[in-house]
Amino acid sequence: MDSRSQAPLKSSSFSSATSNKATREVDRNLSLGALRHGDHDRRGTPAGAATWEQINEEGEEEDDDGSGEPGPGVSALSGEIDAFIAGHDAGVSIPEATLERFAAAVEQEIAQSEKARDKWAADGKGELLLAAIARVGALASVLAKNTEASAKYASGAHRVTAVLHHAMSFLEDEFHALLEPKAADTCKLARRPASFEQGGHEADRCVLRPPDNAAHSAHAEPTQPYPPETVDRLRSIADTMVGAGYVTECTQMFLVARRNAFDASLRALGYEKASIEDVVRMTWEALETEIATWIKAFRHTIRKGFTTEHDLCAHVFAGRHASVGRAIFADLARCVMLNLLNFTEAVAMTKRSAEKLFKVLDMYESIRDASPVIDAFLSVSANDEPAAGCNSDALTDLKAEIAAARSRIGESAASIFCELESSIRADAGKQPVPGGAVHPLTRYVMNYLKYTCEYNSTLEQVFREHRRRDDGGDNPFAAQLTDVMELLNTNLEGKSRLYKDPALSNIFLMNNGRYMLQKIRGSPETNAMLGETWARKQSTNLRQYHKNYQRETWNRVLTLLRDDGVLTVKGHVQKPQVKDRFKQFNSAMDEIHKTQGAWVVSDEQLQSELRVSIAAVVVPAYRSFLGRFAQTFSAGRQTEKYIKLSGEDVEGIIDELFDGNPSSMTRRR
CATH class of the missing domain: 1.20.1280.170 (Exocyst complex component Exo70)
Structure with missing residues (x-):
């Protein structure tokens, strides 16, 4: 088992459910590396392109008044850039030098932000920088789509594309830093005012509140992994990256980071991944502990973990990118759950023995209760647009995996219970219990059944699914329980014949029959399962044993007194x-x-x-x-x-x- 925490890398083996683009390499050391290190000088300017200072020397005024506001190169040129983006189809043109000046101005702002200690100070620069980067993305898209424009503005297009790559690399770094657990912890300790608020979010509001939908029914409000201002920043960066066509890099970074965080939360609960071979080789004492830990981790995942991640995805990927968030959540949920469900497969493969029943039933109930949660998330995604179709596919696949795991564990539980009958048949000891006392087999079986019947509704469900009977009974588990009781009675009658004294045989049967009846009547669940008919039959048997005893012992004595x-x-x-x-x-x-x-x-x-x-x-x-x-x-x-x-x-x-x-x-x- 590997308990090392994996740092959230910018690459992943998970499929992206939202991009039609070819998957890009997004490892931190490789992402955009050629453009950053090959085509740029140390300030990030492509070789041969004009720098911000060169442009100013040619006559463009860098009117920085020391107020900390972005230079006029970005703001002054934005109007022309927007007009070109909006009207390029109608033949609107722009000087190529303007493209290069705008690209250089944006790159200068990125360079200044990279050097800043607090990149997201509450002075509005963060929002303006993201707006500028978004404009670069839109400009690059226009130039790439228009063949005539690409040829006409070849140098400017190259410059814009290079700046876009630099900008995306910068945003990748920021997105990654915000997603790291250390960043989340820091933000919780020092809650700075949000500089990326959208839609009127309040800085001190609980961002990750459960929305009014079925996915949150009856569950406690989850703990937020990030404070509101961090979520707002993540949302703004994600919106910019996805809008610029970098959906794969953005979603994979987010998915890997949240998967690592999820794994860490499970480890904090004591759950560690184990191979099927490791589980099969465990002693029952060790496996019992592992199952208890797994149940805690699984229930945490279903009741709180998924709701937390669903809310986070919905807030970071909001609005026009909502389908991206739903797809990320679906992939994350499936990856986490498949890891947990692998454990159930291993448990189902272990040797079946009676003492495992109750823990296996606990697992079955946990898995059974997971299906409605997944159904609720599926219903939330029911109106997704076609582009998010694989979101529903991932959750549908997950639902099928949960059903399969439930079936495996249910079959295991039914088989374990039926092993009880085999144990009773195999108990053919030839030594009678001294004094006709209650036999250890009787004590074991009746106490076992008492605890078993506390799971009566679950076992009824299990037996309906895996042990269908042809006797027409309404409750297959109750019928199975009656079979066990009849088998135990038959076994005890055989053991009573080990006594040479017929009177003692009847004392033995009385003792055991009375113990059985008292255990049944002392357990409302067991009594309800077996019914009054069984109790009356048992009482009749006890009276007959009593009469037999008196006849064997005392009729002879009474004959002497006549x-x-x-x-x-x-x-x-x-x-x-x-x-x-x-x-x-x-x-x-x-x-x-x-x-x-x-x-x-x-x-x-x-x-x-x-x-x-x-x-x-x-x-x-x-x-x-x-x-x-x-x-x-x-x-x-x-x-x-x-x-x-x-x-x-x-x-x-x-x-x-x-x-x-x-x-x-x-x-x-």
Whole structure:
């Protein structure tokens, strides 16, 4: 990853959306170099051409009164130049010496400005100089288009063209300097009065306010990259350069500078470019951090960055050059976004695992929410003139790229969720959980689903797009969720058969089923997804497990407490049989206390329900049995030998079940 800040060069690999001219070389060391260094002397005058001083010596008066106003050579000649520009088609002519004097006068003003410490002081000279340069551009265009004029004014045309190149080189330098971040920072610290205000802009006004269009809906006002006076200067220079036909140099300089600034702002948020190979090789811990940073950078770009750049382009390239600004913004947006979207492609290529789902869904939501923003900018550009057609093309292409990235990430999210089913099927452990407690798989799946259902609307959207089902359900994600729950139930039923004691199998199923139901009811999102039908079915299953448990454990105990015609015969108590029943009951209760005391029911409500339901059946039956047969034994040692438990003792044994503490009745007493 390369975190070095690239200086805004005057060349770019980006396509210019606004110029029909061949692309010019605009590197700072090469731009207009031949004309500046080959055809000019050190003052910028073409070889063989008259200098400002020479013209004055020939009789033109340089009436500089020391007021700082431009010399009269420019102002005095401007009227003749304008008349020639306006009337050249009608045959209006001009002395060639006038062309050369005007060109030399403008070049003299450029030379003086180049030496000035503050080129854009609030004395109006900046505006007048730009107006003069614009007039040179118009004059050069007239001479170039008119073959007869080019031949007639060959020397003057050469002089005007050379000055135009010098002027454009000068403006390139100024445009570049204003665009540099250092210039922006300096301007923010020292807000000098604007000398390039147009259209009545106020110097202390927030230039980059969001205009009243859909591109700014619901988003906070962006931070301005430049103060108003800098934007005004940039606009004036851009208007002059574009008007003179130097649209490629101007737009590429602007585009590269703003792209560099955008990259710097992303780096400030912690985002660094990474190759697909680097991303694929990352550990999940590292990738999770990178995704979080990417989401922050992506949302900043969509919510603030694009609005800022759109406004800046609209203000710098305004009026008749508005389509140029829209095209620059479109190219910038596409370049920035493609860089960010490359990361999503890399993430989609990484190995799919359940823990990645939530970060991937965060990415999906970020990309999904970007489409309306691009749509809004497209609607703003809907009435562009044909010359700006590739502006819409760039944004349309960007919209397609966003849709493709959304599709890749959505498919990845759907596949990751479906990996959960594979994980459940693969969990075929042969060791039962001690005490019939909640299985780790149950805890993992239910907690996973709880967080998953917080993304229910997003996952519904994802499954509609990537996992269409034929079951006719309204919500494909809800159907997928039901499948997971059924699969988990099937897996748990298989695990319950690992217990040799059928009663413990049912305790295991009760524990896990109750945990599942509590998790569902504790999550409004999950409960809404699965519906009341599933909850009722789960409650029915739990009641059945409860009945099965009581039948396996306590029906045998209750059988010992019944008089089934063996304990009394023709009204006479059969003492040997009664003794045997008490011995069997005592032994059964001791075994239950020892074994089921070690069983675990962690849910307090379920534990209480089990104990109450057992006591409600067993304790009354035992008390009744005692009442009928206790007098069979002689008081003293015989009674103690066979009647070891009172009704309260039986209640105590039941109250100590399912707390995970194995004990025996003997130790308890």
